Amino acid sequence: MKNLIFVFLLLILAGCKTQNKYSDFDYSYSRSGGFSPIYENLLIKGNNAHYSFEAQEKKVKKDFQISNEELKNIESVLTQNNFRSIQEDYKKIYDHISTSINVTNGANSGRKSNAASIMKKDNKRWEAVTNVFQQIISSNTKAVDSKK
Numbered sequence: 001m002k003n004l005i006f007v008f009l010l011l012i013l014a015g016c017k018t019q020n021k022y023s024d025f026d027y028s029y030s031r032s033g034g035f036s037p038i039y040e041n042l043l044i045k046g047n048n049a050h051y052s053f054e055a056q057e058k059k060v061k062k063d064f065q066i067s068n069e070e071l072k073n074i075e076s077v078l079t080q081n082n083f084r085s086i087q088e089d090y091k092k093i094y095d096h097i098s099t100s101i102n103v104t105n106g107a108n109s110g111r112k113s114n115a116a117s118i119m120k121k122d123n124k125r126w127e128a129v130t131n132v133f134q135q136i137i138s139s140n141t142k143a144v145d146s147k148k
Contacts (some may be wrong), residue, residue, distance in 0.1 A: 027074060028102040029133035033115075035095055043138055047071070051141055064140045077132040078108040081125035089117035099130055 004091065027044040038055035044066060053060040087141075093116060100113035118126045 001016075001103055012096075015147070026103070026105050027133075029099070029130070029137075030101075031097055031099045033044060033095070034097040038097060040137075042133055044071075044084065049140070053141075060141065062141055066136065066140075070102070070136055074132055074136075075106065077109065077129055080129045083108045083112065083125075084110045086112050086122045086126055087119040088112060088114070089119050093117055100128060101133070101143050 001052045025043040025045045027042075029042040031038060031040040036056060038053070039050070040055075042055045043050045046066070047066050049064050049066050051060070051062045053063070083101075097113035098113060100115065101109065111135045112126070114126065114131075
């Protein structure tokens with residue numbers, strides 16, 4: 001009986017450890033939803049990145065390194081476009097692909113999503129921020145076209 005409890009606890013601990021990749025990050029970019037649902041995630045911690053994509057019977061998972069230049073570019077774009085002040089609209093939008101960006105450290109920390117919508121005055125700034133993440137995805141993964 002003690003061996004069974006030990007094995008059970010070991011499985012639980014191992015399961016919890018594997019989730020760290022998905023919960024501990026500096027930057028998170030994700031797109032999901034739509035009539036034919038897609039799930040796309042880019043998680044960045046330091047210089048390490050994890051990318052996953054799932055849609056239309058395609059599955060891609062890839063771990064890669066991000067250069068310091070790319071990290072500086074992300075921070076620069078977030079700062080130039082005043083990420084924290086981008087306003088989300090509260091209109092309900094159903095069955096579209098929504099994008100959310102979560103920054104957990106630094107002066108630009110915050111979470112923004114276009115799940116409802118982005119205010120018209122902030123659309124260009126939102127697009128500039130999402131484009132920097134899409135460029136990183138496209139330059140580091142050749143298997144998936146991540147653009148809309």
